[in-house]
Amino acid sequence: MSAAVRAFSSIKGAAAHRASFNKIASRAYASQAKSLKERFAELIPEKQAEVKEFRKAYGSKALGEVTVDQAYGGMRGIKGLIWEGSVLDPEEGIRFRGLTIPECQQKLPKAHDGGEPLPEGLYWLLLTGEVPTAEQVKGVSAEWAARSAIPSFVEELIDRCPKTLHPMSQFSLAINALQHESHFAKAYAEGIHKSNYWDPIFEDTMDLIAKLPNIAGRIYRNVYKDGKVASIDMDKDYSHNLAKVLGFSDNSEFVDLMRLYLTIHSDHEGGNVSAHTTHLVGSALSDPYLSFAAGLNGLAGPLHGLANQEVLRWTLKLKDTIGIDASDEQITKYLWDTLNSGQVVPGYGHAVLRKTDPRYTAQREFALKHLPDDPLFGLVSKLYHIIPGVLTEHGKTKNPWPNVDAHSGVLLQYYGLVEQDFYTVLFGVSRGIGVLAQICWDRALGMPLERPKSYSTAYLKKMFGAN
Ligand code: CMX
Numbered sequence: 001m002s003a004a005v006r007a008f009s010s011i012k013g014a015a016a017h018r019a020s021f022n023k024i025a026s027r028a029y030a031s032q033a034k035s036l037k038e039r040f041a042e043l044i045p046e047k048q049a050e051v052k053e054f055r056k057a058y059g060s061k062a063l064g065e066v067t068v069d070q071a072y073g074g075m076r077g078i079k080g081l082i083w084e085g086s087v088l089d090p091e092e093g094i095r096f097r098g099l100t101i102p103e104c105q106q107k108l109p110k111a112h113d114g115g116e117p118l119p120e121g122l123y124w125l126l127l128t129g130e131v132p133t134a135e136q137v138k139g140v141s142a143e144w145a146a147r148s149a150i151p152s153f154v155e156e157l158i159d160r161c162p163k164t165l166h167p168m169s170q171f172s173l174a175i176n177a178l179q180h181e182s183h184f185a186k187a188y189a190e191g192i193h194k195s196n197y198w199d200p201i202f203e204d205t206m207d208l209i210a211k212l213p214n215i216a217g218r219i220y221r222n223v224y225k226d227g228k229v230a231s232i233d234m235d236k237d238y239s240h241n242l243a244k245v246l247g248f249s250d251n252s253e254f255v256d257l258m259r260l261y262l263t264i265h266s267d268h269e270g271g272n273v274s275a276h277t278t279h280l281v282g283s284a285l286s287d288p289y290l291s292f293a294a295g296l297n298g299l300a301g302p303l304h305g306l307a308n309q310e311v312l313r314w315t316l317k318l319k320d321t322i323g324i325d326a327s328d329e330q331i332t333k334y335l336w337d338t339l340n341s342g343q344v345v346p347g348y349g350h351a352v353l354r355k356t357d358p359r360y361t362a363q364r365e366f367a368l369k370h371l372p373d374d375p376l377f378g379l380v381s382k383l384y385h386i387i388p389g390v391l392t393e394h395g396k397t398k399n400p401w402p403n404v405d406a407h408s409g410v411l412l413q414y415y416g417l418v419e420q421d422f423y424t425v426l427f428g429v430s431r432g433i434g435v436l437a438q439i440c441w442d443r444a445l446g447m448p449l450e451r452p453k454s455y456s457t458a459y460l461k462k463m464f465g466a467n
Contacts, residue, residue: 009186011296019214027317029238030035030343031417032246033135033326035136035143036124036132036139040440041198041199041200043129044198044444047441048444049446064079068460071455074095076351080097081276082270085269085438086267086436087269087352088268088269089391090353092411093353093359094269096267097126098129101358101361102120102362105362107262108122108131108132109121109133111255111259113114113252113260115256116256116263118141118237118238118259118263119239119262119266119430122263123140123209123266124136124137126267126433126434126437126438127440127441135315141236141238142234142235144210145232145238146234148214151180153180153467154330155178155433157218158173158174158222158433159227161219161222163222163223167219168306170219170427171216171296171299173291175293177293178208178289179289180213181207183203183204184201185199185287186200188285197444197446198438198443198444200446201288202286204287204288208289208292208432209329209433209436212242212428212429212432213232213241213245213429214229214245216425216426216428217229217242219243220246220367220425221245221246221247221418223419223422224422225247227385230245230249235261239255239256239259242258242429243258246417248416254415257370257411257415259353259390260366262433263418263427264362265408265427265430267431267434267435267437270438271352272430273299273301273304274295274298274299274435275434275435277291277297278291278294279435279442279450280441282443283442283447283448284449285451288436291435292435293441295431296428299424299431303426305405305428306424307403308347308404308405308424309409309423310347310405310406311346311405311408312410312413314338314345314346314347315379320353321334322334328386331382332374332386335386335390339390345436347403347406347407348387348388348391348399348400348403349399349400349401349403350401350403353379353399354398354399355399356402360401360402360406360407363404363408363411364381364384366411367411372400376414380410383406384406384423387402388400388401390415404435405412408423409423
């Protein structure tokens with residue numbers, strides 16, 4: 001029995017009535033020296049008791065009604081999911097465990113050589129609701145580095161992919177293959193008791209996050225470079241190592257960009273395609289590898305994560321067509337040409353947000369600090385001042401403001417990572433941090449198989465007496 005399981009068992013009965021930990025992002029607690037697994041194990045019985053008590057008192061309350069339009073309209077606004085790590089406000093944007101992005105930038109531990117938060121700290125925050133100490137974050141960095149190696153058959157699998165296979169397909173393929181390593185799948189086959197699911201799930205998520213840089217790096221180096229992948233540095237943080245396997249760790253600004261990038265792309269509550277898919281597939285007790293690979297296939301869609309590749313491509317095409325110094329009038333005409341040809345303006349609009357995405361703002365601030373004179377950043381800034389007006393006049397989109405994908409490409413290309421097809425892989429590395437934290441809670445809280453009700457049009461027409 002592991003130390004964490006013992007800790008879990010010994011405190012199981014005692015913690016039923018402690019305060020909610022959901023708003024305790026900065027609370028002090030008497031466990032500074034605990035590992036992430038030990039702290040998570042301690043919190044499970046508290047949270048189980050909290051949810052049980054809440055459901056007993058409020059379980060029959062309605063969250064809203066569902067209209068026919070919502071059923072046909074991609075379920076926009078239907079409240080039917082639980083997601084512990086983050087909540088998205090349409091006006092304000094995302095909060096991770098109650099903290100805004102600027103608050104995360106301020107409160108989460110940073111590397112000694114950087115100004116941006118370490119995503120290891122964000123994982124701790126998403127999983128526990130608590131801001132970790134620098135020492136605890138260092139522990140996570142070391143653990144992820146120690147778990148980072150990928151089996152040789154997965155390396156060979158990636159190496160055998162044709163360079164023409166999209167990097168997201170290679171990414172998903174490799175993660176499906178990594179399922180071979182799943183502790184949860186093995187434990188389930190051996191008959192693990194459901195109250196202990198959380199333990200192998202936690203192990204799987206830590207392994208999987210840890211291995212993502214090596215997978216991403218191998219894909220990048222194979223497709224675009226010489227196929228040689230640098231080794232993970234056991235003493236460095238996750239973002240440094242990601243930059244290293246890609247071949248960019250000599251540039252400390254790029255390493256810091258990775259810290260920001262991995263932090264802000266991680267989690268965006270539960271209803272977006274990649275998060276919801278991971279959660280849904282996990283509800284069938286598919287292990288974290290299978291669940292996350294499914295989520296990545298959704299992230300690879302152009303209306304979701306792939307938009308970040310599409311944005312840079314669209315922007316570069318605009319530049320090549322009308323020039324980097326194009327006038328406002330020329331840009332406006334170009335925008336109307338895009339819209340009139342039945343295409344979306346990538347990077348703008350959002351299913352929930354109704355203001356500029358704070359993830360866009362965080363990247364814009366990074367650009368203002370590090371690359372204020374980059375001509376392409378100048379063009380992206382100009383577009384920010386023109387696109388919302390055109391989309392408003394166009395009159396279709398409910399949100400004319402930029403989302404996260406409108407800014408990431410210009411930063412990556414500035415540092416030499418110019419291969420747009422690869423951008424969604426980076427998004428995927430980050431997304432793992434958010435959705436895998438939730439998978440841990442899904443299994444710890446015994447979330448059941450997800451199975452909403454569907455109807456046919458014929459059935460609905462009959463239901464309402466329509467002709
Ligand atoms: N350009 C042109 N038209 C747009 C638009 C845009 N950027 N955003 C929305 N619209 C259109 C929609 O296509 C829809 O048109 P139809 O009625 O003809 O189908 C109409 O406006 C209403 O859409 P909406 O309710 O405002 O937005 P949705 O919730 O349906 O879709 C999103 C949201 C993100 C898919 C959409 O805004 C879009 O396609 N944006 C461009 C792609 C993009 O940037 N995606 C990344 C989102 C962030 C992420 O997940 O990574």
